Amino acid sequence: MSTAAAGVIDHHHDPSTSTGIPNKKLVMWMFLASDCMFFGCLISTHLIYRLHPPAGAPNARQVFSIELTSFSTFILLMSSLMMALAVNAIQKGNLKSLRASLLTTIFFGCIFLGCQVYEFSHFVSEKHMTITNSILGTTFFTLTGTHGLHVLIGVIWLTAMLIYSYTGRLSEKDSIDVEMMGLYWHFVDIVWIVIFTAVYLLEYIS
Amino acid sequence: MSTAAAAASSHADHGLEESKFQIYVQIAMLLAVITGMEIVTVYLPFAAWLLVTALVVMSAVKFLFVIFYFMHLRWDKPFCTILFFIGLILGGGTMFGLLKLFGAAASVPILNQ
Numbered sequence: 001m002s003t004a005a006a007g008v009i010d011h012h013h014d015p016s017t018s019t020g021i022p023n024k025k026l027v028m029w030m031f032l033a034s035d036c037m038f039f040g041c042l043i044s045t046h047l048i049y050r051l052h053p054p055a056g057a058p059n060a061r062q063v064f065s066i067e068l069t070s071f072s073t074f075i076l077l078m079s080s081l082m083m084a085l086a087v088n089a090i091q092k093g094n095l096k097s098l099r100a101s102l103l104t105t106i107f108f109g110c111i112f113l114g115c116q117v118y119e120f121s122h123f124v125s126e127k128h129m130t131i132t133n134s135i136l137g138t139t140f141f142t143l144t145g146t147h148g149l150h151v152l153i154g155v156i157w158l159t160a161m162l163i164y165s166y167t168g169r170l171s172e173k174d175s176i177d178v179e180m181m182g183l184y185w186h187f188v189d190i191v192w193i194v195i196f197t198a199v200y201l202l203e204y205i206s
Numbered sequence: 207m208s209t210a211a212a213a214a215s216s217h218a219d220h221g222l223e224e225s226k227f228q229i230y231v232q233i234a235m236l237l238a239v240i241t242g243m244e245i246v247t248v249y250l251p252f253a254a255w256l257l258v259t260a261l262v263v264m265s266a267v268k269f270l271f272v273i274f275y276f277m278h279l280r281w282d283k284p285f286c287t288i289l290f291f292i293g294l295i296l297g298g299g300t301m302f303g304l305l306k307l308f309g310a311a312a313s314v315p316i317l318n319q
């Protein structure tokens with residue numbers, strides 16, 4: 001007797017596909033693999049220009065605020081926890097817990113975006129670093145801005161899923177949709193883990 | 207499979223789901239602690255290569271915990287891991303190659319020499 005026949009949905013395997021993996025999940029993993037290459041190129045570009053900063057380039061250590069970035073990192077890590085709990089909740093068919101977890105994840109995502117907007121405006125108005133007046137500005141704003149755009153898309157997706165949960169069309173058997181969204185959100189988190197180290201922390205090593 | 211065996215399997219699945227909640231919370235706490243350690247590390251008075259190595263190791267540990275536990279790779283089919291690592295190795299390899307290429311002495315821009 002299979003686990004499905006026993007009345008329990010197997011959330012990790014799908015016997016109806018040739019790979020045994022739900023097609024939606026497979027496509028998401030392929031997308032995330034391609035996004036790894038995309039962010040790899042953006043991070044490389046930033047690091048290469050940091051290897052040979054031109055004369056008169058702004059001092060990143062004086063521009064960055066490690067306190068704000070550390071707070072953002074902590075918030076994003078906690079949002080990942082809430083997202084994992086949301087996936088766990090839908091897999092148990094617990095809609096109330098799913099909604100609470102999604103709402104908290106959205107809240108943390110918005111805090112992260114708020115911190116990034118504050119950071120960007122602070123850099124432009126106080127530190128006079130824009131996307132066009134220095135190579136550091138160009139690579140930094142392009143990299144972190146692209147990541148911020150990913151977070152924004154994630155927040156919109158999470159909000160859509162939260163609204164969807166109230167329509168009564170989201171149940172345990174649709175957990176793959178929430179799991180896919182979770183994979184995307186965790187990916188945004190792991191990209192930030194790399195950015196936090198490569199872009200911010202390395203600047204503080206003298 | 208007998209009814210008793212099916213019930214045992216179902217019970218085991220339920221136990222796994224229950225323990226997952228605790229695993230997620232413990233991992234989140236661990237990630238927060240590692241992040242704190244990373245921040246402290248950059249202020250330590252050690253050689254730069256040692257600090258960079260420590261930072262890379264700590265962020266790699268965080269990365270792996272998230273992908274294997276939060277992203278369920280630990281419980282999914284190995285093909286998902288292979289698929290993701292193809293992208294990761296290509297992306298990481300490109301990074302490594304570009305940094306080695308542009309990190310060479312001959313790559314220093316003429317304006318900086």
